[in-house]
Amino acid sequence: MSYKVNNVNWRRETDYIEEIKEVRNKVFICEHRIPETEEFDNNDINCEHVLVRNEDDKAVATGRICENGKISRIAVLMKYRNTNAAQKVIQQLLSIAHRKGINQVTIDAELDNVSYFTNQGFKPVGGVYMETGLPKQTLSCSVNSFVCPHGILH
Template sequence: MLVCDDKNQEPIATGRISPQGEISRIAVVMGYRNEKIDKFIMQGLFRIAHKLMLKEVFISSPLDKVDYFTQHDFYPIGSVYMVAGMPKQRMACAISNAEKAKYYLNN
């Protein structure tokens, strides 16, 4: 998914979802992070998951954000693991819950 600025059509944000439901690579250009564009990316990715008839979506959460995602209907799967020296937790959310949630990754 690619989000462009309405005025100049420059790319300002992106995100992806795999056919298996793994949400990743969400990025927002620094100057646009206060506009909560990541919310629209997540909602768009949930719509794609719904169209793919997926039952769940998955994220790789930084360990310090697990509580945040738990409050938004995600739940941990498996053990904590390390990526580039950072602890991560795989988390899942039923697509029926994800569609109604309001997510902001830049909190």
């Protein structure tokens, strides 16, 4: 499946913001039952966002990266979770980090997803903790670990 990936500035591209909110609402608020006040925090305006669209130009995935290299809010609509949509989000976020000179990125992964990220070169940092009722693990990785052939993330 082919995707179009857009970088989104929260302050300037309001059309994309509504689509990002829609994807995150479906995944985090409806599916995971995360309170809206926790999902849409004050960090959105300070982050660079990625929006992935399918061949019908429908928003299917999103994610963000903060100035400190923290990757978060990766959301993929259920129908697209067995595709490479998440890979597109992560690759673009890592590209943004590389462009900004961020050498180390972190992600707070749900415990069920830790092995996915460790297979991509991330390493656990600290212990498992609970956030919004979900067990999570902070993982860290050098951005340079991702300067590799296309398809390394799956």
